[in-house]
Amino acid sequence: MQLRAILGAIRWHRLFAFYHLAAYTGARRGELLNLRWSNIGLDAKQITISGSTGVVAGAHIEGATKSGRSRVLSIDDETVTVLQGHHKAQAAESSSSARNDGAAMTGRR
Numbered sequence: 001m002q003l004r005a006i007l008g009a010i011r012w013h014r015l016f017a018f019y020h021l022a023a024y025t026g027a028r029r030g031e032l033l034n035l036r037w038s039n040i041g042l043d044a045k046q047i048t049i050s051g052s053t054g055v056v057a058g059a060h061i062e063g064a065t066k067s068g069r070s071r072v073l074s075i076d077d078e079t080v081t082v083l084q085g086h087h088k089a090q091a092a093e094s095s096s097s098a099r100n101d102g103a104a105m106t107g108r109r
Helices: 002-009 016-025 029-033 077-094
Strands: 046-049 052-056 059-063 071-074
Touching: 002 016, 016 029, 016 077, 029 052
Parallel strands: none
Antiparallel strands: 046 071, 052 059
16 A cells, blocks of 8 residues: 555656566666666566666676576566556657667656
């Protein structure tokens, strides 16, 4: 009940998809920040976590997951819908942006 209330309160926040994925998959922050659209299978209802990213002393660092292994996580229909909406909004915004590295969870939509 509390999770639904929190997610409902931030439904229109630009990082909503990030928070939704974190809550419903248990993926770590760095794993979600490393997530690319090529790792998301909306039709198959799954995401593949294959690495992690972070900022250390001002430098962007990419590496392995905490366990050192990639894993596949199943996602539910609601999460698929959230990701579809996020992808559509992100694509519309990226047409006016120079960044297009396939990152799924950016501050931009």
